[in-house]
Amino acid sequence: MNIPTIEAAYTGYRGSAWELAHATFYGDETASETMGGACGYGxxxxSGYGTETAALSSTLFQNGYGCGGCYQIRCVQSPHCFKNTVFTTVTATNLCPPNWSESSNAGGWCNPPRTHFDMSKPAFMQIADWHAGIIPVMYRRVPCMRKGGIRFQFQGNGYWLLVYVMNVGGAGDIASMWVKGSRTRWMSMSHNWGASYQAFASLGGQALSFRVVCGTTRQVLVAFNVAPSNWNTGMTYEATVNFR
Structure with missing residues (x-):
């Protein structure tokens, strides 16, 4: 097994200041309804995220550029808050779409410009009684702690490579991405949706390398020969180190 060679520039990430928002939950205690989602993590x-996840309102989701970001969330100013719980940490894996048929203060919780978290029920139940339905919260971005390396899941065909980027540590979000075949130069990939990037090129029969830039910190990671020359769509390939 060939281990990818990694070059990375680490800038560190300490998170952001606390801000006010609201939170609801979707699904049940099994979190089965949270599987999949608009980020494309399946x-x-x-994918390494488990049940500690949330769908973001479009203000935070930012057309998918918010995918993979990690947030500390704590319940505030509500009798439904659990007094002994300081916060829970979730990863953004889905979009909470606007509901234009309802007022932003009466059901349209994810309508712009609101910042809102529709959490998995297991994550919500760590900070508040689920009977509350909706609670005021304080939130802040924090570094993502991940096990293992960054994962690249391939879709597409012989002339179109679509790559989902998963299990990213550090700030967690991805701003841009490049691919390099063993017989090509670096090629910029365009953002498709969620956490996916695409290249319209014939890359079959070539070992593939990737360069990833984090959106929040501009951290750069270059992973050489992540996928072997006999790579296939439907497969997931992993770089052996991650953002710190």
Whole structure:
């Protein structure tokens, strides 16, 4: 097994200041309804995220550029808050879409310009009684702590490579991405949706390398020969180190 060679520039990430928002939950205690989602992570257990996740209002989701970011969330100013719980940490894996048929203060919780978290029920139940339905919260961005390396899941065909980027540590979000075949130069990939990037090129039969830039910190990671020359769509390839 060939281990990818990694070059990375680490800038560190300490998170952001606390801000006010609101939170609800979707699904049940199994979090089965949170699997998949607009970021394209698929089965969240296999992707490394588990049930500690949230769908973001479009103000935070930012057309998918907010995917992978980690947030500390704590319940405030509500009798439904659990007094002994300081906060829970969730990863952004989905979009909470606007509901234009409802007022922003009466059901349209994710309508712009509101900042809102629609959390998995297990994550919500760590900070408040779920019977509350909706609670005021304080939130802040924090570094993502991940096990293992960054994962690149391939979709597409022989002339179109679509790559989902998962399990990113540090700030967690991705701003831009490049791909390099063993017989090509670096090629910029365009943002498709969620955490996916695409290249319209014939890259079959070539070992593939990737360069990833984090949106929040501009951290750069270059992973050489992540996928072997006989790579296939439907497969996931992993770089052996991650952002710190």
């Amino acid at each position: 089965n969240l257990y296999n």
